[in-house]
Amino acid sequence: MEDERGLKRVNRIVLTLMLALLLNGCAKKEAKTPGLSEEEAMIESEQKIMSFSLTGYEEGGKKKWEVEGKSADIIADLVNLTEVEAKAYGEEADVTLVADRGTFNRTSNDVHLESNVVATSTEGTTLKTDVLNWKNDEERVYTDKFVKVTRENMETTSTGAEALPNLKEVEFKKDVKVVTGKPQTVITCDGPMEVNYGKDFAVFNNKVKVEDERGQLFCDKATAYYDPKTRQITKVVAQGNVKIVRGGNWTFSDEAVYLAKEEKVILTGSPKVMIYPEETKLPKEGL
Structure with a gap:
């Protein structure tokens, strides 16, 4: 009788272990991403959690470019x-772009950046905006939002801009x-x-005004x-x-044609001068 009870206890232990192993195996299989190899599933899992x-x-x-950031979500490509921090490497200058958030397309290698976007070149040009798109195959960055670009003693603002990745040429x-x-x-x-x-x-272009x-x-x-300089x-x-x-x-x-060093203006094409004595002040030289 005691042998029979001992045998039943052993059978229950073996059955419990078999169920545990079976459930553990099923859980591992369900963790894999459908359509991905084991290695790809591991990489995707790490991207969702790690940098x-x-x-x-x-x-x-x-090296042409690199993109780094904390991955919040991965949906298809x-x-x-x-x-986000992205870098573009050029022949004459490199550019670093940072933003609070962005989207990277793994197929086209395009980057969309949003919120506190700042692009800085190694030659001293800085671009700031709220939204910036990096088109990899066309090698350009662009935005339709307000943008400010500074370089040494020159500051430019506009609504919308397009530039080469090195920021040497900007429209x-x-x-x-x-x-x-x-x-x-x-x-x-x-x-x-x-x-x-x-x-x-x-x-x-269009309704130009120069003032000093x-x-x-x-x-x-x-x-x-x-x-x-x-x-x-x-x-x-x-x-x-x-x-x-002037005055x-x-x-x-x-x-x-205005020549700053010589402080003079050369007029062409039937120039006409109108003088209003009652408003005239002693003009300064130049423009």
Whole structure:
């Protein structure tokens, strides 16, 4: 009788162990992600919990870009990240982008950034906005939100902008304002405005206004050239419906060239000068 009871206890223990092993095996199988290999499932599981990091290379093996951040969610090819940091490596300059959150597309390698977005180049250009998109195959970054770009003594703001990843060439879309140099010069236009920081010039379009302590200049289009060190304007070529206001003098012409160093304006295209003596003050030299 005692042998029979002992045998039953052994059978219950064996049955319990078998059930435990069976349930444990089922749990492990259910943990795998459908359609993924064991290695891929492990990688995806780690990305959901740990930091996300991915690097892209050129054909020759040179590092082209990298994206890092905390992964909050992975849905198909999209990786939603927080505390994002992305880097683009170029021939002449590198750019680092940071944001509170963003989305990385694992198929296209495109990046969408939101909230406190800041892009900084190794050459000293800084871009700030609320939303920024990085289009990998087109090698450009763009936004339709308010944007501010600073470089040394030059600050530019606008609504919407598009740039090369190295931030050397930027197109500001509309409602553009540039503040540069000391003494300060302010240039505004409806846009677009294209600036080349590498070659130190900018092209302003539509309802352009150039203003400093010496007067104002209005025109349809203006090309401004800058000193690479001081960011002061050295030359302005104004075209179309040019009007210069200085003290009580109004000057009209088809085109005008302002030379800052020489402090003079060259007018072309049947210039006309209107003088209002009752409003005239002793004009300062230059524009």
